[in-house]
Amino acid sequence: MISANLRRRHLIASLFRWSCIAVTGVAVAILCVLIYQVTTVGMPWLDLQFLDSFPSRFPEKAGIKSALYGTIWLVGLTALFAIPTGVLAAIYLEEYAPNNRFTRFIDINIANLAGVPSIVYGILGLALFVRFFHLERSVVSGALTMSLLILPVIVIASKEAIRAVPQSLRQAAFAVGATRWQVTRAHVLPSAIPGILTGVILALSRAIGETAPLIMIGALTYIAFVPEGPMDEFTALPIQIFNWTARPQQEFHELASAGIIVLLVVLLLMNSVAVYIRFRGSRREK
Amino acid sequence: MNVDLNEKSSEQNNVTSDKPKILDIRDVSIAYGGELAVRNVTLPIFEKSITAIIGPSGCGKSTLLRSLNRMNDFIENVDQTGVISLKGDDLYGADTDPVEVRLKIGMVFQKPNPFPKSIYRNIAWGPTINGMEGDIEERVLTALKQSALWDEVKDRLQDSALNLSGGQQQRLCIARALAMEPEIILMDEPCSALDPVSTSRIEDLLFELKEKYTIVIVTHNMQQAARVSEYTAFLENGVLVEFGDTDQVFTRPANQRTEEYVTGRFG
Ligand SMILES: Nc1ncnc2c1ncn2[C@@H]1O[C@H](COP(=O)(O)OP(=O)(O)OP(=O)(O)O)[C@@H](O)[C@H]1O
Ligand SMILES: [Mg+2]
Numbered sequence: 001m002i003s004a005n006l007r008r009r010h011l012i013a014s015l016f017r018w019s020c021i022a023v024t025g026v027a028v029a030i031l032c033v034l035i036y037q038v039t040t041v042g043m044p045w046l047d048l049q050f051l052d053s054f055p056s057r058f059p060e061k062a063g064i065k066s067a068l069y070g071t072i073w074l075v076g077l078t079a080l081f082a083i084p085t086g087v088l089a090a091i092y093l094e095e096y097a098p099n100n101r102f103t104r105f106i107d108i109n110i111a112n113l114a115g116v117p118s119i120v121y122g123i124l125g126l127a128l129f130v131r132f133f134h135l136e137r138s139v140v141s142g143a144l145t146m147s148l149l150i151l152p153v154i155v156i157a158s159k160e161a162i163r164a165v166p167q168s169l170r171q172a173a174f175a176v177g178a179t180r181w182q183v184t185r186a187h188v189l190p191s192a193i194p195g196i197l198t199g200v201i202l203a204l205s206r207a208i209g210e211t212a213p214l215i216m217i218g219a220l221t222y223i224a225f226v227p228e229g230p231m232d233e234f235t236a237l238p239i240q241i242f243n244w245t246a247r248p249q250q251e252f253h254e255l256a257s258a259g260i261i262v263l264l265v266v267l268l269l270m271n272s273v274a275v276y277i278r279f280r281g282s283r284r285e286k
Numbered sequence: 287m288n289v290d291l292n293e294k295s296s297e298q299n300n301v302t303s304d305k306p307k308i309l310d311i312r313d314v315s316i317a318y319g320g321e322l323a324v325r326n327v328t329l330p331i332f333e334k335s336i337t338a339i340i341g342p343s344g345c346g347k348s349t350l351l352r353s354l355n356r357m358n359d360f361i362e363n364v365d366q367t368g369v370i371s372l373k374g375d376d377l378y379g380a381d382t383d384p385v386e387v388r389l390k391i392g393m394v395f396q397k398p399n400p401f402p403k404s405i406y407r408n409i410a411w412g413p414t415i416n417g418m419e420g421d422i423e424e425r426v427l428t429a430l431k432q433s434a435l436w437d438e439v440k441d442r443l444q445d446s447a448l449n450l451s452g453g454q455q456q457r458l459c460i461a462r463a464l465a466m467e468p469e470i471i472l473m474d475e476p477c478s479a480l481d482p483v484s485t486s487r488i489e490d491l492l493f494e495l496k497e498k499y500t501i502v503i504v505t506h507n508m509q510q511a512a513r514v515s516e517y518t519a520f521l522e523n524g525v526l527v528e529f530g531d532t533d534q535v536f537t538r539p540a541n542q543r544t545e546e547y548v549t550g551r552f553g
Binding site: 099166167168169170171172173174175176177178179182186187191 | 355357385386392397399416459463
């Protein structure tokens with residue numbers, strides 16, 4: 001009786017295990033096909049000339065320089081605006097804010113904001129930064145709009161990471177006469193940093209790939225210069241890629257693949273920076 | 287729970303001591319969201335002595351203990367009435383800084399909670415952030431020796447504290463509290479996660495510490511209370527049922543509930 005029951009439970013367990021493996025396999029396989037497809041098509045076009053040229057009507061002369069610089073400016077400024085704001089907001093909400101209805105109201109609405117379509121942020125950016133503050137179609141306008149877009153993601157991930165720090169650690173620190181800030185600075189933040197970084201990377205990856213809000217605020221597609229300062233006009237990688245795929249000629253489609261490779265490499269570089277910071281953090285912990 | 291708040295249930299013998307009172311707990315009641323956990327407790331703590339708080343699970347021992355160095359401040363929905371004073375200064379006065387209270391009254395928790403840092407940093411952090419005078423390194427060594435941990439860790443002060451055994455971690459937490467040179471050390475069941483050997487080491491330690499410090503210890507272990515403490519308070523349902531010399535409480539309890547509890551015929 002018991003052994004029959006046990007056999008059935010083992011059967012269910014292994015069924016579940018194999019479905020998990022299958023689903024993971026499918027996801028990884030699709031990713032591999034995608035990367036294979038993109039690299040075989042795009043690799044031949046990927047050279048220094050491609051990285052160092054501005055867009056052109058002639059595929060062999062066309063390059064991604066303005067978009068690459070634009071994206072670096074955009075992500076850099078977005079990180080500058082969004083990371084401190086988001087992390088500080090999360091610290092406030094978790095460590096300082098009283099647990100009352102107002103705080104809960106803010107919490108819920110931050111979660112709601114994370115679900116707002118990016119085009120809506122584009123409209124907001126257009127009205128607020130481009131028009132009202134007269135920042136025009138500059139990198140700053142783009143970065144501020146992107147910051148609004150990713151702020152909820154950073155706040156939510158940071159809040160989760162901070163909440164996961166055990167209460168006993170805070171109590172230990174308070175019990176040796178630390179102030180709230182000393183506890184947060186020396187114990188809560190170091191323990192929460194890996195989780196916060198994961199959220200930051202997810203958010204910045206989203207910023208790097210977003211196109212709609214940039215189109216909305218008027219990031220140009222044909223730009224034959226790189227931004228020299230935050231007030232310059234700009235374009236970004238996904239906009240350039242989109243622009244190439246929209247053209248009829250086959251060569252431009254292949255250029256788009258090369259552009260995607262560049263985008264992925266930038267993303268991987270960003271991720272590795274985060275991994276490095278985490279590694280250094282965990283070593284210093286000891 | 288509807289219990290008459292004015293019910294004066296404690297049959298306190300008028301405990302006299304040649305030692306001065308360091309803490310004065312007067313008519314303290316503590317409630318969580320309206321639910322009373324400590325009811326009208328009045329209790330003196332004498333200087334350079336060990337006071338044990340005993341009582342069944344959930345009777346409010348930890349709550350009372352936490353109120354003595356304002357660790358209840360971090361719990362939501364806590365209401366507290368009554369007066370607690372340290373050598374005459376109200377711990378909850380309007381111009382009292384809770385950080386200063388915790389500097390004078392240290393705490394060791396039920397579960398060892400070392401910082402996820404090196405053994406050295408665990409002890410050095412408190413004195414450093416408080417800008418305490420003197421050589422920090424000296425202070426760390428002294429604290430480690432006082433807590434009988436020195437011999438086991440002297441060669442690996444830079445190792446993570448998380449690699450220590452549970453008993454070692456708890457002694458590290460005691461060292462961390464000692465390094466602050468508080469006047470009073472509160473201990474909430476410091477041995478509950480420890481084996482008998484570690485427990486007896488900590489008990490030995492307590493004997494030495496009471497030369498310099500005042501200790502309030504919560505324990506479920508009757509033998510421990512009887513062995514280490516000079517005064518014992520018995521709490522039940524948030525009410526202080528009996529307080530007196532440990533000898534008297536264990537051998538000639540004035541209250542029948544106390545007698546049932548200390549002899550194990552409780553319930
Ligand atoms: N943070 C809290 N929020 C709400 N109620 C609490 C909280 N902490 C304790 N209580 C309640 O207060 C009462 C006393 O709890 P306390 O932790 O002081 O008991 P204790 O005597 O330390 O018990 P134990 O011996 O099991 O540790 C219990 O009824 C408990 O449920
Ligand atoms: Mg307790």
